[in-house]
Amino acid sequence: xxxxxxxxxxxxxxxxxxxxxxxxxxxxxxxxxxxxxxxxxxxxxxxxxxxxxxxxxxxxxxxxxxxxxxxxxxxxxxxxxxxxxxxxxxxxxxxxxxxxxxxxxxxxxxxxxxxxxxxxxxxxxxxxxxxxxxxxxxxxxxxxxxxxxxxxxxxxxxxxxxxxxxxxxxxxxxxxxxxxxxxxxxxxxxxxxxxxxxxxxxx
Amino acid sequence: xxxxxxxxxxxxxxxxxxxxxxxxxxxxxxxxxxxxxxxxxxxxxxxxxxxxxxxxxxxxxxxxxxxxxxxxxxxxxxxxxxxxxxxxxxxxxxxxxxxxxxxxxxxxxxxxxxxxxxxxxxxxxxxxxxxxxxxxxxxxxxxxxxxxxxxxxxxxxxxxxxxxxxxxxxxxxxxxxxxxxxxxxxxxxxxxxxxxxxxxxxxxxxxxxxxxxxxxxxxxxxxxxxxxxxxxxxxxxxxxxxxxxxxxxxxxxxxxxxxxxxxxxxxxxxxxxxxxxxxxxxxxxxxxxxxxxxxxxxxxxxxxxxxxxxxxxxxxxxxxxxxxxxxxxxxxxxxxxxxxxxxxxxxxxxxxxxxxxxxxxxxxxxxxxxxxxxxxxxxxxxxxxxxxxxxxxxxxxxxxxxxxxxxxxxxxxxxxxxxxxxxxxxxxxxxxxxxxxxxxxxxxxxxxxxxxxxxxxxxxxxxxxxxxxxxxxxxxxxxxxxxxxxxxxxxxxxxxxxxxxxxxxxxxxxxxxxxxxxxxxxxxxxxxxxxxxxxxxxxxxxxxxxxxxxxxxxxxxx
Ligand code: HEM
Ligand SMILES: [Cu+2]
Numbered sequence: 230x231x232x233x234x235x236x237x238x239x240x241x242x243x244x245x246x247x248x249x250x251x252x253x254x255x256x257x258x259x260x261x262x263x264x265x266x267x268x269x270x271x272x273x274x275x276x277x278x279x280x281x282x283x284x285x286x287x288x289x290x291x292x293x294x295x296x297x298x299x300x301x302x303x304x305x306x307x308x309x310x311x312x313x314x315x316x317x318x319x320x321x322x323x324x325x326x327x328x329x330x331x332x333x334x335x336x337x338x339x340x341x342x343x344x345x346x347x348x349x350x351x352x353x354x355x356x357x358x359x360x361x362x363x364x365x366x367x368x369x370x371x372x373x374x375x376x377x378x379x380x381x382x383x384x385x386x387x388x389x390x391x392x393x394x395x396x397x398x399x400x401x402x403x404x405x406x407x408x409x410x411x412x413x414x415x416x417x418x419x420x421x422x423x424x425x426x427x428x429x430x431x432x
Numbered sequence: 433x434x435x436x437x438x439x440x441x442x443x444x445x446x447x448x449x450x451x452x453x454x455x456x457x458x459x460x461x462x463x464x465x466x467x468x469x470x471x472x473x474x475x476x477x478x479x480x481x482x483x484x485x486x487x488x489x490x491x492x493x494x495x496x497x498x499x500x501x502x503x504x505x506x507x508x509x510x511x512x513x514x515x516x517x518x519x520x521x522x523x524x525x526x527x528x529x530x531x532x533x534x535x536x537x538x539x540x541x542x543x544x545x546x547x548x549x550x551x552x553x554x555x556x557x558x559x560x561x562x563x564x565x566x567x568x569x570x571x572x573x574x575x576x577x578x579x580x581x582x583x584x585x586x587x588x589x590x591x592x593x594x595x596x597x598x599x600x601x602x603x604x605x606x607x608x609x610x611x612x613x614x615x616x617x618x619x620x621x622x623x624x625x626x627x628x629x630x631x632x633x634x635x636x637x638x639x640x641x642x643x644x645x646x647x648x649x650x651x652x653x654x655x656x657x658x659x660x661x662x663x664x665x666x667x668x669x670x671x672x673x674x675x676x677x678x679x680x681x682x683x684x685x686x687x688x689x690x691x692x693x694x695x696x697x698x699x700x701x702x703x704x705x706x707x708x709x710x711x712x713x714x715x716x717x718x719x720x721x722x723x724x725x726x727x728x729x730x731x732x733x734x735x736x737x738x739x740x741x742x743x744x745x746x747x748x749x750x751x752x753x754x755x756x757x758x759x760x761x762x763x764x765x766x767x768x769x770x771x772x773x774x775x776x777x778x779x780x781x782x783x784x785x786x787x788x789x790x791x792x793x794x795x796x797x798x799x800x801x802x803x804x805x806x807x808x809x810x811x812x813x814x815x816x817x818x819x820x821x822x823x824x825x826x827x828x829x830x831x832x833x834x835x836x837x838x839x840x841x842x843x844x845x846x847x848x849x850x851x852x853x854x855x856x857x858x859x860x861x862x863x864x865x866x867x868x869x870x871x872x873x874x875x876x877x878x879x880x881x882x883x884x885x886x887x888x889x890x891x892x893x894x895x896x897x898x899x900x901x902x903x904x905x906x907x908x909x910x911x912x913x914x915x916x917x918x919x920x921x922x923x924x925x926x927x928x929x930x931x932x933x934x935x936x937x938x939x940x941x942x943x944x945x946x947x948x949x950x951x952x953x954x955x956x957x958x959x960x961x962x963x964x965x966x967x968x969x970x971x972x973x974x975x976x977x978x979x980x981x982x983x984x985x986x987x988x989x990x
Contacts, residue, residue, distance in 0.1 A: 254548050255549075257619050257622075258548065258549055258552070258616070258619050261614075261615045261618055261619060262611070262615050264649060264650075265611050265614075265615070265652070265653050266653060267653075268649075268653040268654055269653035269654065269657045271653075272653065272656075272657030272658065272687055272690075273657055273661075275686075276672065276683055276687070279680065279683055280679075280683075283680065284678065357668060357669070357670060358668070358669040360671075360677070360678065361671055361678040361679060364664070364671060364672060365672075368661070368664060372660075
């Protein structure tokens with residue numbers, strides 16, 4: 230565990246404060262990290278937009294995107310962000326069973342999203358190398374998919390750890406909280422991605 | 433002389449902890465989470481890489497002693513050129529200045545027992561040695577990357593594919609390390625200061641590290657994106673940067689410089705922090721303009737994110753962009769100038785002690801002003817178009833990187849070596865080191881400006897015979913610099929074993945790291961210190977009641 234300072238028994242009021250702070254720090258660290266991570270996606274998006282702006286036909290003819298499946302996928306991912314929030318709300322009220330239920334549902338939704346993504350890949354009829362658009366398409370969605378996968382692993386990790394009695398409760402719940410934040414991040418990136426790569430083709 | 437006066441607050445007494453009292457030598461080769469061990473690990477590895485990068489430079493200068501290619505094959509020359517730059521930036525200055533000094537000093541300066549995320553910190557360090565090994569491996573698996581530290585496509589995509597791939601992976605690794613490190617610095621400085629230390633009582637080094645970390649957080653991921661795209665282009669048949677398939681090479685340049693201009697500030701901001709610590713201590717005066725220095729770091733960080741196109745004035749850049757980025761570039765010089773004037777004003781009327789640390793700091797001032805001025809000339813697009821990709825640019829960045837960053841790292845080592853090891857460095861030997869370095873720097877890097885203005889291109893192994901004389905001078909300078917490191921490394925090794933005992937506070941400094949033993953005990957203090965005076969309250973009456981900028985402290989701080 231990433232600790233602030235001490236492994237000493239908690240004695241004074243000051244020490245207690247320090248202990249609670251240490252819980253927050255990991256959340257803070259994660260948010261800082263994700264702010265940075267977001268800029269990597271921003272780099273990919275910027276590249277995509279530059280190419281879009283400098284090509285007459287974008288996407289080129291034989292590489293149109295599928296819209297229906299990704300739209301359904303978007304709905305699933307966005308609503309899963311809300312579901313996972315129910316999970317952390319539950320644990321904050323010391324409702325472990327509730328948390329496990331909502332986290333389980335979130336994990337299932339994430340898995341469906343990934344499966345949908347793979348299905349989409351298999352039915353598009355073009356690959357990574359086909360042209361510049363497909364380069365951007367597979368790279369960006371693939372990187373996002375990898376992040377969804379990591380988020381899924383985090384959620385499953387939380388579920389796994391929650392088997393231990395009193396591992397998470399209304400006071401200690403940094404793990405679920407961090408999984409939730411990460412999941413929202415994945416969601417936000419997807420919303421931008423979906424707007425740029427899919428919705429913009431409608432204009 | 434004012435001694436740091438730290439009173440003890442009994443409620444903060446810590447119980448016994450299950451650590452040994454001191455680390456053994458082999459602890460430094462393990463996944464240790466103590467910030468001091470990690471700081472030393474960063475410093476020692478980066479000083480080793482410095483030798484490797486320096487060795488390559490000497491070989492290149494030997495080749496350039498004559499106009500013809502008679503010592504290194506052109507391919508080998510390119511490989512040394514590329515890896516010299518990459519090592520010096522990513523495995524020497526960045527890990528030494530940020531990882532080394534940052535990790536070692538920040539918790540000590542703010543009264544914390546460790547960084548916020550010690551394990552993450554160790555992980556960040558341990559990404560560096562394998563990254564270096566990858567670069568070394570690239571020499572044996574295809575002769576090393578050939579396309580310069582900037583690795584512009586198309587060159588980087590058509591030469592030495594496997595080494596170039598390894599190069600990309602190296603950069604992704606050191607970049608990840610730098611992001612993880614920055615997360616740690618920010619959270620630590622933000623949340624782990626002793627309760628008695630307000631933001632404006634923090635040593636200026638910590639402010640500099642805040643600015644550095646923010647820059648690293650925002651810029652490095654964009655470099656990672658560029659590296660991923662380059663990697664895919666080389667290995668997986670994509671065509672992001674292949675113009676014949678609709679790709680665009682200038683896009684790479686934008687991504688690269690969006691990181692790499694801020695990267696030059698990553699390399700100088702921590703050095704500015706070191707300057708702001710060393711100068712007041714050895715001038716025995718409060719720092720002049722605490723707030724001006726602190727906020728100018730943040731300004732540099734902010735404006736520095738919007739100047740990157742000054743590296744691309746000749747890349748077909750639109751005129752309006754040239755004008756915009758000329759202006760923004762010249763604006764960055766303002767906060768930099770504020771710092772310079774503040775340091776000069778701190779020296780003014782001080783009781784200056786000419787220690788080696790101080791000599792390097794003052795040497796840095798003069799060198800950096802010169803390098804900053806040539807930077808301003810380059811920032812003006814009309815002039816830059818004339819000298820872009822010539823030795824003038826090489827002269828500029830070596831003045832700021834060698835005369836700035838390297839001088840600053842030296843200064844910091846002479847200043848904090850007693851804290852880190854508990855022993856003093858030998859001063860006479862230090863002065864020999866300084867004189868050799870100072871003279872070597874001037875002889876090596878000044879003639880490069882002339883060469884550039886006469887039209888000698890950079891990144892060449894052969895050149896027109898008309899440039900031969902100045903090039904010989906440069907090569908002589910390079911040999912002097914090569915010799916200059918001998919007294920230094922000898923001094924460090926010898927003093928570490930046999931130097932004079934330093935005691936907790938040999939310089940009579942006032943920042944918190946000097947209130948504990950040298951070297952500090954494992955969790956830094958038996959009892960956490962309480963701040964009773966600002967970090968630079970030198971030579972003032974009732975120094976313990978005065979804040980950093982000279983104003984009195986409110987009696988109770990939260
Ligand atoms: C007053 C501040 C500075 C200004 C206005 C400035 C301006 C510039 C400009 C316009 C260039 C591009 C020249 C060209 O390629 O044609 C340049 C190159 C460079 N500068 Fe600076 N600079 C400043 C400070 C620094 C500092 C502090 C560092 C590092 C510590 C630095 C490192 C570099 C490097 C490494 C390059 C060469 C990049 C390459 O092409 O390989 N500069 N500078
Ligand atoms: Cu620049």
